[in-house]
Amino acid sequence: MRITLAYISIILLWATTPLAIKWSGEGPGFIFGAGSRMTIGTLCMLLFLLIRRKRLPSHRKAKQTYLAVAIQIYGAMMAVYWGAQFIPSGWVSVIFGLSPFLSALFAAIWLNERSLTFGKLLSYFLGLSGLAIMFSSALDLDIDAVYGIVGVLTAVSLQTASAVWVKRIHAKLPAISQVTGGLIYALPAYILTWIMFDDAQWPQQLSVINLASIVYLGMIATTIGFALYYYVLIHLSATSVGMIPLISPIFALFLGHTINHEAISLKIVTGTTLILSALIIHQFLDRLITRLFNKSH
Numbered sequence: 001m002r003i004t005l006a007y008i009s010i011i012l013l014w015a016t017t018p019l020a021i022k023w024s025g026e027g028p029g030f031i032f033g034a035g036s037r038m039t040i041g042t043l044c045m046l047l048f049l050l051i052r053r054k055r056l057p058s059h060r061k062a063k064q065t066y067l068a069v070a071i072q073i074y075g076a077m078m079a080v081y082w083g084a085q086f087i088p089s090g091w092v093s094v095i096f097g098l099s100p101f102l103s104a105l106f107a108a109i110w111l112n113e114r115s116l117t118f119g120k121l122l123s124y125f126l127g128l129s130g131l132a133i134m135f136s137s138a139l140d141l142d143i144d145a146v147y148g149i150v151g152v153l154t155a156v157s158l159q160t161a162s163a164v165w166v167k168r169i170h171a172k173l174p175a176i177s178q179v180t181g182g183l184i185y186a187l188p189a190y191i192l193t194w195i196m197f198d199d200a201q202w203p204q205q206l207s208v209i210n211l212a213s214i215v216y217l218g219m220i221a222t223t224i225g226f227a228l229y230y231y232v233l234i235h236l237s238a239t240s241v242g243m244i245p246l247i248s249p250i251f252a253l254f255l256g257h258t259i260n261h262e263a264i265s266l267k268i269v270t271g272t273t274l275i276l277s278a279l280i281i282h283q284f285l286d287r288l289i290t291r292l293f294n295k296s297h
Contacts, residue, residue, distance in 0.1 A: 003235045006228045011244055013225040015251035017217065018092035019260060022084045024213035028203030030081040033214060035190035038073065040218025042187050045180040048223065054174075056181055061171035068169060069182025072162035074189045076155040083151020086144040088262035091134065093252030094272050095152045097245050100282055101127050102160040110164055119285030123278040130274030137267040179226055246279050 024033035049056070056062070084092055101124055131153075138145035166178065173181075194200055203210075249272060256262035 003232065006232050007236070007244075010225065010228050010232060011247050011251065013221055013228070014244060014248035015093065015255060017221050017225075018084065018089040018252050019255055020213040020217050020221065021081055021092065022089045022260070023209050024217060025081055025085060027205035027207055027210050029198060030085055031078075031190075031194055031198055032203050033210070034077050034081040035194050036214045037217040037222065038077070038183060038187060038190055040215065041222035042180075042183040044219055044223040045176070045183055048176065049180060054176070056177055056184075057171075057173060059171075061169055062173055062177070062181065064169050065166055065171045065173055065178055066181030066185045068162050068165040069178050070185035070189070071165075072159045073179075073182045074186035076158040076162065078193070079151050079158060080155035083148040083155065086148030087138065087152070088256050089260060090249070090253035090256035090262060090264070091149070091268070092152055093249040094134070094275055095131070095149065096156055097249050097275050097279055098127055098131065098153075099156050099160050100245065100279065102157060103163060104282070106160055106164040107167075110168055117286050119281055119289065122285065123282035126274050126278035126281065130271040130278065133267050133271035133274065137265055137271065140265075140267070175226070246276055246283075249276065 021033070024037065028036075080092060080096075101120075104120055105124075131149075135146065135149060138149050253262075253264060253268070253272065257264050
């Protein structure tokens with residue numbers, strides 16, 4: 001029962017995060033929204049380590065890992081917060097569904113993993129086709145929507161590159177240490193960005209929705225969501241965990257449509273269907289072919 005509740009909670013967190021990101025930046029600005037979230041997240045993670053009486057490792061590989069994680073926490077998050085200004089929140093979740101494809105590509109290049117199989121190549125084709133349709137839909141809106149897609153794609157690229165880099169460093173650090181160290185490394189960059197571009201000014205507009213979204217992202221999505229993800233990863237198969245990116249975009253589009261009145265066109269449905277189909281093929285086709293081949297022999 002606990003595992004089921006954790007699994008459902010992760011799906012809901014991943015589905016609601018894009019909308020919360022959009023709301024947290026409307027009014028105070030995306031820099032303040034992202035920076036304040038990471039500040040809250042850092043304090044929560046440090047408090048968690050303090051309660052657990054754990055210390056952050058400080059050897060060379062640990063520091064390299066923190067830097068790699070910080071690229072995702074700062075670079076990817078800043079890019080997605082910037083891009084989320086220009087596109088519906090549901091699109092963010094759909095585009096982030098492309099991350100397994102980029103992870104496989106980066107792993108093939110940097111880790112020499114055998115990730116460019118027939119099933120993977122077919123999934124890339126479908127995923128890119130879905131993305132192309134979403135680009136077409138963005139052009140129907142305005143050029144800013146194209147900027148938004150590019151921003152989120154940049155975020156996905158940085159996040160997956162960061163993950164592969166962490167794997168290449170292979171420091172064998174606990175997940176909690178990786179995230180806490182990455183937050184500590186990234187926080188000065190957020191503060192510097194706030195000083196440079198917003199003159200370190202407290203936002204004039206800060207509504208209840210802005211504050212609630214920032215607190216939700218900092219305390220729940222960054223900390224509890226992270227802990228739940230690794231809890232599920234320990235107790236369930238990689239296949240079951242891999243289904244989460246297939247389910248959460250559908251909920252994200254539904255929430256954006258019903259709560260934030262975001263339009264869902266035929267092109268968006270088609271693009272989303274292609275990307276989710278690509279994810280299914282990416283997860284299961286090669287395994288199915290291997291099983292059928294083994295049975296025939």
